[in-house]
Amino acid sequence: MAGVRLINVWKEFDNVVAVKNMTLEVKDGEFMILLGPSGCGKTTTLRMIAGLEEPTRGQIYIGDRLVADPEKDVFVPPKDRDIAMVFQSYALYPHMTVYDNIAFPLKLRKVPKNEIDRRVREVAELLGLTELLKRKPRELSGGQRQRVALGRAIIRKPQVFLMDEPLSNLDAKLRVKMRAELKKLQKQLGVTTIYVTHDQVEAMTMGDRIAVINIGVLQQVGTPEEVYNKPSNTFVAGFIGTPPMNFLKGTLLEDGRMDFGEFLLRLTPDQFEISKDYVGKTLTLGIRPEDIYDAELSPIQDEENTVVGRVEILENLGNEKIVHVSIGEHSLTASLPPESKAREGSKIKLVLNIRKAHLFRESGDAIF
Ligand SMILES: Nc1ncnc2c1ncn2[C@@H]1O[C@H](COP(=O)(O)OP(=O)(O)OP(=O)(O)O)[C@@H](O)[C@H]1O
Ligand SMILES: [Mg+2]
CATH class of the missing domain: 3.40.50.300 (P-loop containing nucleotide triphosphate hydrolases)
Structure with missing residues (x-):
C-alpha cells in the first residue's frame, strides 16, 4: 500500500x-x-x-x-x-x-x-x-x-x-x-x-x-x-449541492446589513466582525436552498432576513418542493417541505437562515 x-x-x-x-x-x-x-x-x-x-x-x-x-x-x-x-x-x-x-x-x-x-x-x-x-x-x-x-x-x-x-x-x-x-x-x-x-x-x-x-x-x-x-x-x-447555492450580489453597509437593491439582509455580529474590512465593497452572499424557509413553516423568526417574492416555478419532488422565486432582479431557489402552500405565480414570504450564509469577495474567494 x-x-x-x-x-x-x-x-x-x-x-x-x-x-x-x-x-x-x-x-x-x-x-x-x-x-x-x-x-x-x-x-x-x-x-x-x-x-x-x-x-x-x-x-x-x-x-x-x-x-x-x-x-x-x-x-x-x-x-x-x-x-x-x-x-x-x-x-x-x-x-x-x-x-x-x-x-x-x-x-x-x-x-x-x-x-x-x-x-x-x-x-x-x-x-x-x-x-x-x-x-x-x-x-x-x-x-x-x-x-x-x-x-x-x-x-x-x-x-x-x-x-x-x-x-x-x-x-x-x-x-x-x-x-x-x-x-x-x-x-x-x-x-x-x-x-x-x-x-x-x-x-x-x-x-x-x-x-x-x-x-x-x-x-x-x-x-x-x-x-x-x-x-x-x-x-x-x-458546484457542490443540488439545487445549487444561491448567489446574491450586494454591498456591505457600515451597520452590518447588506444592500441588494430590492431588499436588505442583516449579517450576524460574528459574520460582520470577519467582513468589516469590506464595507462599501460589492460582495456575493451565498445561501443554500435548504437554508431558506417558507415563513409560514419557518423554525426561526428573523424580520430583518425575511423577503417577499413571487414563485416563478415550483417543482414538486414529493418529499420536497423546490421553488424558484424572483425578488425584483434577484432570484432565489428554496427547497421547502411538502406541507408548504407555495403556488406558482403567487407571492411567498421567505426567511433566510443567515447563520448558514457564506460571503465571497469579488474575486470569488470566501470571506466566511
Ligand atoms: N491528448 C490530448 N491532446 C490535446 N488536448 C488534450 C488531450 N487530452 C486532453 N486534452 C485537453 O485537456 C483538457 C482536460 O482534459 P481531460 O480529459 O483531462 O478532462 P476531464 O476532466 O477528464 O473531462 P471529462 O469529464 O469530460 O472526462 C481538455 O481541454 C482536453 O481537451
Ligand atoms: Mg475524463
Whole structure:
C-alpha cells in the first residue's frame, strides 16, 4: 500500500494547459475523489499518475518512490507502478468470457488456479456478474461490461486503484448500489484509491476527501463536510449541492446589513466582525436552498432576513418542493417541505437562515 503525491504538476498539450501547478497528497488507504466539470483535467491527472502521460513539469510519487519528474528524467512506465485502473472507456478482451476477462490479471501473475477461481467468483458475486461468467463481452449491456472492467481491476490488490468514472454507464439504481459497494470494498481492501467523477453526489457519498478542480486548477481539498460547509470559493460553493447555492450580489453597509437593491439582509455580529474590512465593497452572499424557509413553516423568526417574492416555478419532488422565486432582479431557489402552500405565480414570504450564509469577495474567494 502507498499514498500518492503530486507536487507542482503541470500538463500542457499543444495549446491547452490541462493541469496547472497541481499539488495534492493522497494518504495511504485513502479514498480520494477528483471532482470537476467536463474538460477540467481529471482524466489527464489520473493518466499522469498511471504513467500513461508524462507531466510537463513537477513530480509524482507513489509511496516514497519518485515515478515521474521530467527535470530529473525520471519516468516509471505503467506496468512498473503497481496500479490497477478502470477507464472511462474501458476495453475488454472480446474473445474471452467474462470469467477469463476478470481472471486475466491473476493469470498473468501465475496465481494458482483454485485461488483464481475463488477470487473470480467472489468479485463476480459482488458485482452481480455470477450469472454472466460464461458470456462474451459482445453479449453484455454497456453497464454489465463496465462491471466486468471493474471486476478485472479489483481482483488483485495493487498499491493504488485509479478509477475514471467507473459507474457512468450504469442505470441510476445500480449506480446507487455500486456506490455503496465500492466504498465498502475499498475500506475492506484498504487500497489507496483515486476516483474521478463529475457527479457531486457520487463524490459526497464515496470520498474520504474530495479534490475539486476547475479548468486545470485545484480549487479545494477537503472532506465532503468541509467542501460542503466551508467552500473556499464561489466555484466550489456552486458546484457542490443540488439545487445549487444561491448567489446574491450586494454591498456591505457600515451597520452590518447588506444592500441588494430590492431588499436588505442583516449579517450576524460574528459574520460582520470577519467582513468589516469590506464595507462599501460589492460582495456575493451565498445561501443554500435548504437554508431558506417558507415563513409560514419557518423554525426561526428573523424580520430583518425575511423577503417577499413571487414563485416563478415550483417543482414538486414529493418529499420536497423546490421553488424558484424572483425578488425584483434577484432570484432565489428554496427547497421547502411538502406541507408548504407555495403556488406558482403567487407571492411567498421567505426567511433566510443567515447563520448558514457564506460571503465571497469579488474575486470569488470566501470571506466566511
Ligand atoms: N491528448 C490530448 N491532446 C490535446 N488536448 C488534450 C488531450 N487530452 C486532453 N486534452 C485537453 O485537456 C483538457 C482536460 O482534459 P481531460 O480529459 O483531462 O478532462 P476531464 O476532466 O477528464 O473531462 P471529462 O469529464 O469530460 O472526462 C481538455 O481541454 C482536453 O481537451
Ligand atoms: Mg475524463
